[in-house]
Amino acid sequence: MFDYNFHWRPVMKSLPDLLEASLLTLQVAVLAMILGIIIGLCLALIRLNMRGPLRWIASTWVELARNTPALFQLFFFGFGLGAFGLHLSPYMIVLAGLTFNCAGYLAENFRGGFQAVPDTQIRASRSLGMNAWQAYTRIVIPQVFRIVYHPITNQMVWAVLMSSLGMLVGFRELSGETQFFASRTFRIFEYFAVTAVIYYVIVKLILGASRLLATRLFRY
C-alpha cells in the first residue's frame, strides 16, 4: 500500500546549497521590506493628506497590490515588462514584485496607524512650540510605529514565504534551488519536505527576533 522509499542522502548532500539559497531568500525579503516600508509610508501619507493625481496613483497601487494574486504581480514585472522589451533579471523581478506587494499592504497598515493616533497629540505638541515636522517625527511616528510593529512582522514573514514564487520566474532562491535539485534527482518529496522545514525555521527565527526587539523597543 505504501511502497515509497525515502532517499534523504541527495538532499543532505545539497543542504549547503539550499542553506546558501535561503540567504538569498532572506536578502530579497529584507530588501523588499525596507523598500516596502519606505514606499508604504509615503503611500499612506499621500492617501491621508493629498488630493489629485498623486492620491489617485497611490490608491491604485494599494488596490492592485492587495486585490490581485502576488504571482500575477511578479509576472507583470517579468513577462509583462518583458513584452515591452524591458527585461529584468530574475532577482530584480522578485524584488520589484515583492516590494510592490509589500508596499501596498504596509500602506494600509500605516494608514490605520496614523488614524489611531489622536489629533490632540499633534495639538499638544504644537502648543509647546514644536513645528509640524517635529510633532510628526517625535510624537506621531513613534506611536504609529508601535501600532504597526506587529503587522510589519507579519508582512516580513509573508515576504519570506512569497519570495518562493521566484521559482516560477527562474530565480534560484530557496524554492528555486530546491526545484533545481528535485528535478535532477526526482526526490521531489524529500527536497520540498526539507525546504519546508528550512522555511519554518527562518520564520520562527524572524518571529523570535521580532518579539525580542519589541521588549527592548516598547517599554510602555
Add this chain to the structure above:
Amino acid sequence: MIEIHDLHKYFGSLHVLKGINLNVEKGEVLSVIGASGSGKSTLLYCINGLEPVQQSNAVVDGTDVHAKGTDINKLRQQLGMVFQQWNSFPHLTALENVALAPKIVKGKSKAEAREIAAQQLKHVGLGEKLDVYPSALSGGQQQRLAIARALAMEPEYMLFDEATSALDPELVGEVLETMRMLAEEGMTMICVTHEMGFARDVSDRVAFFHQGVMEEIGPPEQIFGNPQSEHTQKFLANVR
C-alpha cells in the same frame, strides 16, 4: 499682556465667537465660565493660534497672533497650554515628556533639559515619578505632568482648557491645588473652568460667556455675588 479686540471665529457657518474684547494683564488670573458650546475653549485656541480666526486682533506682548509674518512656534513658547484630555505622550517617560520641548524647541542641551524637567515635575509633586510612563499614572497625575510640560518652556502665560473636566471627581482636587499654587506664584493664567469654587477663590476676574458673547466680566464678588446679566444669573442658579 494679552489684548483681544473684536475677535470673530466661525466653524463653517457657525459663528462661535462674536466679537470678543478682552485684556489680560501680567500676573492676572482670569477664569472663564459658561455653558458648553459658549465658545470658551475656542477662545483659548484662538489666543495661541491653534485655531485660525476670521477676523481679529489677538495680540500677545505686542505680537499679533494671526498676522502673516508671526513666528507662531516662537510665540507659543510664551503660552503654555493644558488641555481637557491631558494628552501626555504615551511613548515617553514623565521626564522625557517634559524634557522634549525644551530640548528640540528651545535648543537646550540634553542634561539641561532633563534638569529643567526634573525640577518642574518636582514642582507639581511628581518628583518620584520621573521614569514612569504615563500609562502608569492616574488622570490627575497625568494632568499635573501636562502642567509641568507646559511650565518647562518657561511661558509667560498659562492657558487651561477645562483642565479638570475629564478627571474622576476624587482627582480634581490635586490638579486645582497645583493651579492654585501657580496663581500664588504670580503666573498669568486664563482658566476655562467649570469649577466655580476655584473661579471664585483664585481668580482676579471672572468672565461669563454665553453663545459666543462675553456677557459679563468682573471681580468674582460681582459675578457670583451680584451678577448683572440675566444669562449669568440663570447659569449660576443652575450650577449651584
